[in-house]
Amino acid sequence: MVQKVVIIGAGPAGLLLAHYLLRRCNYNIDIYERRRDPRLTDISSDRTFPISLQKRGRKAIQAIAGLEEAIAAQSVFCEGTILYGKKGKLRQIPRQNPVLTIDRNRLVSILLKHLNETSSPNQVKVHFNCECTAVDGTAKTVTLHPKEGDSFTADYDLLVGADGARSQVREYLAHNAGFTCSQNYVPDAYKSVFLSRLNPSAGVELEPNKIHVYNLNNQARMLMVPQPGDQLHGVIIFGAENNPLEGLSTKEEVHTFCQEKFPIFGQLMSLEEAEALLKRPVARVLTVRCDRFHEGDSMLLIGDAAHAVSPSIGQGCNSSLEDVLILGQLLEQYGDDWDQVLPKFSEQRVPDAHALRELSDYTFPRQKFLVVEFFLRTMVKRLFHRWFPDWVKPFVFDLVLDTDLPYSQVLSLSQGWINKVKRSST
Numbered sequence: 001m002v003q004k005v006v007i008i009g010a011g012p013a014g015l016l017l018a019h020y021l022l023r024r025c026n027y028n029i030d031i032y033e034r035r036r037d038p039r040l041t042d043i044s045s046d047r048t049f050p051i052s053l054q055k056r057g058r059k060a061i062q063a064i065a066g067l068e069e070a071i072a073a074q075s076v077f078c079e080g081t082i083l084y085g086k087k088g089k090l091r092q093i094p095r096q097n098p099v100l101t102i103d104r105n106r107l108v109s110i111l112l113k114h115l116n117e118t119s120s121p122n123q124v125k126v127h128f129n130c131e132c133t134a135v136d137g138t139a140k141t142v143t144l145h146p147k148e149g150d151s152f153t154a155d156y157d158l159l160v161g162a163d164g165a166r167s168q169v170r171e172y173l174a175h176n177a178g179f180t181c182s183q184n185y186v187p188d189a190y191k192s193v194f195l196s197r198l199n200p201s202a203g204v205e206l207e208p209n210k211i212h213v214y215n216l217n218n219q220a221r222m223l224m225v226p227q228p229g230d231q232l233h234g235v236i237i238f239g240a241e242n243n244p245l246e247g248l249s250t251k252e253e254v255h256t257f258c259q260e261k262f263p264i265f266g267q268l269m270s271l272e273e274a275e276a277l278l279k280r281p282v283a284r285v286l287t288v289r290c291d292r293f294h295e296g297d298s299m300l301l302i303g304d305a306a307h308a309v310s311p312s313i314g315q316g317c318n319s320s321l322e323d324v325l326i327l328g329q330l331l332e333q334y335g336d337d338w339d340q341v342l343p344k345f346s347e348q349r350v351p352d353a354h355a356l357r358e359l360s361d362y363t364f365p366r367q368k369f370l371v372v373e374f375f376l377r378t379m380v381k382r383l384f385h386r387w388f389p390d391w392v393k394p395f396v397f398d399l400v401l402d403t404d405l406p407y408s409q410v411l412s413l414s415q416g417w418i419n420k421v422k423r424s425s426t
């Protein structure tokens, strides 16, 4: 029997899930997304930022024929990071396995395009500018509010909340199904930044396949990632209570600020971008922790809606895509019996999501002496792992990025380090 699936949220998790379900043939899918269609707008006009995908996220994408190739064609593979210090000092941190970097909205556009190309409108419909405003788990309906026109309801056999950290579906579950969920803001806030990688008149040309980071006194940093067409997309990150741009009111002031405080990026910033940066809103990152991800056989949370984390080790999207991979494996194993699949998904995924939270909060230390120790340990473990692969495992960050060991295993292998960083930050 064909089942009616409603997915709230056309982000990376919701769209990849639609791809997976379509391969199984017995689903009719409606996706409701409150934003406009990203394919019809300039990439920088909606909130966006660069995402790096590694082993876990890429493995999930590889299951859909042709999808990874389509994403790779609009990505840049970065082979390491350059840290810029004051007085022009540089530190190179190479990566053995390049990471695929792509703008979040571009990734979403490719997932949408591929979905259109590989399915018919009878199988899947994506409704943009259409916000889910209420859920009724007893009647199995959702209320949708389009930007234009009247609200309406849609019924479902299975409802998937893929609606990000501020999930409406999770709100319903927390208030009506006894879910224990907590939400916290990370201390940092950010603004998106868009630059060119080149400024021939100033003789500046940043390397095309490296992530570029400039740290300003532990209070603020700029992280810029190369994108196709000699673009750099990134963010300026600062303490939420300590926005260095707050006192600035003109594009000239922002331009001068960036040239003085982040000279390598200031030289690449036009006055137009300085003005846009001034106007862009400050964004905060909300983290989410839930004790389960499903209700009965008809409601499920995936991605940030279930387990949003700090972006410090770049795992939010990787883990969201991995959710879909694991769900796909369970559907295969239990012959699409959601009554069995959903509890198994929570059982397998909740411990990993909680471990990921610890890893995201405590892999990177803030204290200078621990930062040095972190890099030393990483280098030494890389060397010994190369010589004795069966005896020595890579250090925590490499385990997260370059393997698909469950996050709970990575945490137990790295618990000593995580505890040390945790103690240092209390």
Ligand SMILES: Cc1cc2nc3c(=O)[nH]c(=O)nc-3n(C[C@H](O)[C@H](O)[C@H](O)COP(=O)(O)OP(=O)(O)OC[C@H]3O[C@@H](n4cnc5c(N)ncnc54)[C@H](O)[C@@H]3O)c2cc1C
Pocket (backbone or CB within 6 Å): 008, 009, 010, 011, 012, 013, 014, 032, 033, 034, 035, 049, 050, 051, 052, 053, 104, 130, 131, 132, 133, 162, 163, 164, 165, 166, 167, 168, 190, 235, 285, 302, 303, 304, 305, 311, 313, 314, 315, 316, 317, 318, 319, 320
């Ligand atoms: C600055 C920054 C850098 C990051 N870098 C990385 C990185 O390098 N690597 C990595 O793996 N992760 C990274 N992340 C995390 C990553 O962006 C998220 O984990 C990922 O986007 C989660 O995907 P999702 O589909 O679950 O949720 P989202 O991407 O949040 O998508 C949810 C969608 O649901 C829609 N929606 C919300 N509410 C409703 C509603 N009521 N009705 C209808 N639609 C709704 C939203 O508009 C949105 O399109 C970063 C995050 C930030 C903030």
